[in-house]
Amino acid sequence: MDHQPQIETMAVNPARPENSRALRWKSFYKKLAKNKAALAGAFIILVFALLAIFAPLIAPHNPSTFDLPNKLQPPSSDNWLGTDDKGRDILSRILYGSRISLVVGILSTILGALVGIILGIVSGYYGKWVDTLIMRICDVLLAFPGILLALAIVSVLGASTTNVIIAVAFYAIPTFARIVRGSTLTVKKLEYIDAIKAMGARDTRIIFRHILPNIMSPIIVQSTLYIASAIITASALSFLGMGTKPPTPEWGTMLAQGRSYVAQAPHLTIFPGLVILLVVVGFNLFGDGLRDALDPRSKK
Amino acid sequence: MFLYIVRRIFQTIPVMIGVTLAVFLMMHLIPGDAAKIMAGENANPEQVEQMRENLGLNDPLYEQYFRFIGNAATGDLGNSIRTSRPVTQEIFDSRFWITVQLAIIGTALAVLFGLIAGIISATRKYSFADVSLMVIALFGLSMPNFWLGIMLIYLFSVNLGWLPVAGWGTWEHMILPAITLGTAGAAIIARMTRSSMLEVLDQDYIRTAYAKGVGDKLVIYKHGLRNALIPVVTVVGLQFGSLLGGAVVTETVFAVNGLGRLIIDSIRAHDFPMVQGTILVCAVLFVVVNTIVDISYRLLNKRVDLN
Amino acid sequence: MNLTKEDKILEVKNLCTSFFTDEGEVKAVDGVDLSIEKGKTLGIVGESGSGKSITSLSILRLLQEPAGRIKEGEVIFKGEDLVKKTKKQMREIRGNNISMIFQEPMTSLNPTLTCGEQIAESIRIHQKLNKKKAWAKAVDMLKLVGIPSPEKRAKQYPFELSGGMRQRVMIAISLACNPELLIADEPTTALDVTIQAQILELIKNLQKELGTSLMIITHDLGVVAEMCDKVAVMYCGKVVEYADVKTIFTNPKHPYTIGLLNSVPKHDEDVEGDLSIIPGSVPNPFHLPEGCRFAPRCPHAKEICLTKLPHLEETFDGDKVRCWIHSEEWEKQGKAVNAHE
Numbered sequence: 001m002d003h004q005p006q007i008e009t010m011a012v013n014p015a016r017p018e019n020s021r022a023l024r025w026k027s028f029y030k031k032l033a034k035n036k037a038a039l040a041g042a043f044i045i046l047v048f049a050l051l052a053i054f055a056p057l058i059a060p061h062n063p064s065t066f067d068l069p070n071k072l073q074p075p076s077s078d079n080w081l082g083t084d085d086k087g088r089d090i091l092s093r094i095l096y097g098s099r100i101s102l103v104v105g106i107l108s109t110i111l112g113a114l115v116g117i118i119l120g121i122v123s124g125y126y127g128k129w130v131d132t133l134i135m136r137i138c139d140v141l142l143a144f145p146g147i148l149l150a151l152a153i154v155s156v157l158g159a160s161t162t163n164v165i166i167a168v169a170f171y172a173i174p175t176f177a178r179i180v181r182g183s184t185l186t187v188k189k190l191e192y193i194d195a196i197k198a199m200g201a202r203d204t205r206i207i208f209r210h211i212l213p214n215i216m217s218p219i220i221v222q223s224t225l226y227i228a229s230a231i232i233t234a235s236a237l238s239f240l241g242m243g244t245k246p247p248t249p250e251w252g253t254m255l256a257q258g259r260s261y262v263a264q265a266p267h268l269t270i271f272p273g274l275v276i277l278l279v280v281v282g283f284n285l286f287g288d289g290l291r292d293a294l295d296p297r298s299k300k
Numbered sequence: 301m302f303l304y305i306v307r308r309i310f311q312t313i314p315v316m317i318g319v320t321l322a323v324f325l326m327m328h329l330i331p332g333d334a335a336k337i338m339a340g341e342n343a344n345p346e347q348v349e350q351m352r353e354n355l356g357l358n359d360p361l362y363e364q365y366f367r368f369i370g371n372a373a374t375g376d377l378g379n380s381i382r383t384s385r386p387v388t389q390e391i392f393d394s395r396f397w398i399t400v401q402l403a404i405i406g407t408a409l410a411v412l413f414g415l416i417a418g419i420i421s422a423t424r425k426y427s428f429a430d431v432s433l434m435v436i437a438l439f440g441l442s443m444p445n446f447w448l449g450i451m452l453i454y455l456f457s458v459n460l461g462w463l464p465v466a467g468w469g470t471w472e473h474m475i476l477p478a479i480t481l482g483t484a485g486a487a488i489i490a491r492m493t494r495s496s497m498l499e500v501l502d503q504d505y506i507r508t509a510y511a512k513g514v515g516d517k518l519v520i521y522k523h524g525l526r527n528a529l530i531p532v533v534t535v536v537g538l539q540f541g542s543l544l545g546g547a548v549v550t551e552t553v554f555a556v557n558g559l560g561r562l563i564i565d566s567i568r569a570h571d572f573p574m575v576q577g578t579i580l581v582c583a584v585l586f587v588v589v590n591t592i593v594d595i596s597y598r599l600l601n602k603r604v605d606l607n
Numbered sequence: 608m609n610l611t612k613e614d615k616i617l618e619v620k621n622l623c624t625s626f627f628t629d630e631g632e633v634k635a636v637d638g639v640d641l642s643i644e645k646g647k648t649l650g651i652v653g654e655s656g657s658g659k660s661i662t663s664l665s666i667l668r669l670l671q672e673p674a675g676r677i678k679e680g681e682v683i684f685k686g687e688d689l690v691k692k693t694k695k696q697m698r699e700i701r702g703n704n705i706s707m708i709f710q711e712p713m714t715s716l717n718p719t720l721t722c723g724e725q726i727a728e729s730i731r732i733h734q735k736l737n738k739k740k741a742w743a744k745a746v747d748m749l750k751l752v753g754i755p756s757p758e759k760r761a762k763q764y765p766f767e768l769s770g771g772m773r774q775r776v777m778i779a780i781s782l783a784c785n786p787e788l789l790i791a792d793e794p795t796t797a798l799d800v801t802i803q804a805q806i807l808e809l810i811k812n813l814q815k816e817l818g819t820s821l822m823i824i825t826h827d828l829g830v831v832a833e834m835c836d837k838v839a840v841m842y843c844g845k846v847v848e849y850a851d852v853k854t855i856f857t858n859p860k861h862p863y864t865i866g867l868l869n870s871v872p873k874h875d876e877d878v879e880g881d882l883s884i885i886p887g888s889v890p891n892p893f894h895l896p897e898g899c900r901f902a903p904r905c906p907h908a909k910e911i912c913l914t915k916l917p918h919l920e921e922t923f924d925g926d927k928v929r930c931w932i933h934s935e936e937w938e939k940q941g942k943a944v945n946a947h948e
Contacts, residue, residue: 136314136315136318137318143318144319144582144583145541145542145543145544145582145583145586146542146543146544146545147545147546147548148548148563148582148583151563151564152322154567155572155575156329157331236549239446240548240549240552241568242564252444252446255447259553263454269450269451269454270451273447273450276443277443280443280444281439284438284441284442285438503714504711504715505714505715507709508715508716509717510669510701511669511702511706511709511781512701512702512729513698513703513729514698514702514729516694522720523717523720526720527717527718527719600719
């Protein structure tokens, strides 16, 4: 407590605005670093990212080489996670599969988020009929529950990895558009936006300099959590034969193929499923942690 | 209130129009010649032309759309290419009811277990029970349900032999698919209930209740839960929708002849009228359920009336 | 005046309540002594963070455990120590013998229950009346607190009522079981000025009518002048001055009390002069000053104030003050350390 006399009101002095952003980031890092669950999530994501990148170096076998005499072998020193119905090494297929799952999960989220953010900002910022139109379109997209929208899109475009990305991205659009619209409306109401407008700033400048930075936190949180569900949806599509086609090593297709052998060789289905579970847990943990750290309401 | 219900029902009209338009356009967005794809690879040009004529693809687009809605309104969604039977018959003979049954049981399980877990967690914050339940919920949420289904079959049907591997009919057939379908929902509802409950238990009126001398149990259930459930209701509605979607996967795993398998089989066979019809029915069902949920939300949460 | 023990309905002795957070312990209430005489009104005055609300929550043991905890002290209500009571015993006292009105009428009522149900609830719990009788009593209570057409209002939900009406409902809830002591925590702060006067008037009249003792917590000296018999001024978890209401206004002794009084605009004075403001701000609760807690902001502070905490001492006119100025040591001290020029 310094003894310098300061003339201030008796109320608690408000945080100085110029410090508030730096302070916010500092408290964000502090909270995130304290959140063990979030760190565990980040660690899982990092490990899988490295495994995906270095899959060709790490994989003990070629993921596509048939070895029929050696099929359906349980885990051994040579094939740590056993072999599948064609004698291929499951560990190597899982490692290569992480490339597809991560890329599909992340790309579809980015794609969907980008379109959703643009629509959400336009909708929230300009309002009126544009807003009504965009929100009605979102309602229509959301009326196709869960995986059905993706299935409808794949049924039109055909089954392939690229189309899975498009299909999963589509479902992200209304989710992001709604969140961004809500946040934009809140920010737009702040007085300083009016002040900037009065000073003659152009719309694009207001949107990119003032609104977008202010709505980043919900977008970041939602993106992380969406990647988790995107990975599940994408693998479900492949499992149904509506996504990545065999023989490409992909977790969902591995499960679809292993299904028939569940009685005699359960390792065909146990391991790919566990891996999906682990990655998704990673993204969910990290997303939850980000939300807690970015939420101004959570003090403790 | 009556006015609100009428307005809310009218609000679904643009969504319904959008949904029918989207489903209608599906056939026209297919890259290449839809008629050719549907007629099959070995079809000769006359057969393709016949298919085009049957589907009315030669008429102007708007005419086709109005015919589509007009027919749909009278319960005619065209004929299946695969079986030649009317699409509505294929859907409503038994499949629709099986899927709805599955979705309702799944939702009921999700609500039951989700609520119980959420309440236990919230009232024993940071206890062992809370932490374990939330870890379980995290895993439930992160688990691909098709994998869960396979694992349940492996455990309960193959190894223990307690329950049938596949099919539909008796209650024993329903257990595993319902668990498979309900798990993610239960996890979501548990997390939602917990956070909503914690928020409510922090409110001033909870302190007022304690200050009146109300006991812990009564405060939690009468004052806490009633308010905490309000946001949970909306989630339940959305869950029913994603369960409807999840049914596609579950039905495939357990070989249940519901709408889900119908969609998958129809997509494989390029039976587009069937795909369109099934997806349309699912979407309409979802919109109807959500409208009902919204209205009951209003009934529960009387405060919204002011706005 | 000499008071025997029986005249005191409530006596708080050396109450210490702390909050335990990640950053450390906050001594929100630190050795508070208070008492309320039967039928009289005690005011507790202080800024936010002075511990006045925590004191009242501690009396009813309504702290958010385990973060907030009573560490020591006694709360003697009708000769029995409330700190030692079991949870069940406390439940029987709350709302029955001691009740409380809170600051925010907007959020202090349950939005999903009708006003009548909320009043009837406490009647049913404490007086074991059946539903119908409790409801009738609830309607009577609404009438008592001056709500027009009480039968209709009882069936309404809080959102259908204005802020002032809701605070009346809160008062009805708190008085439903004829408590001996009513604690009002900033009962009018959240209300419009015109409504404030009505609510205070209502509390005052009901207090007279029912003979309830009252403890009123406020930062508004106007409320104190209007309502109280005795006043305790709190600063940083400690009572710094404890006196009759007349003495506080005519002969305040603690520099903080004087500062508070000077910062109230006086309408009857025609002076254009500055409104006095107490310099500085409330110290960080994690790092309280070693000596007198007001010393860093006190215009008279001397060396001893910064190092040694003064006791609450009785002065010649019965006023109790926690300040070195009124002690014999004061004359021996050197120059003032806070030169505010």
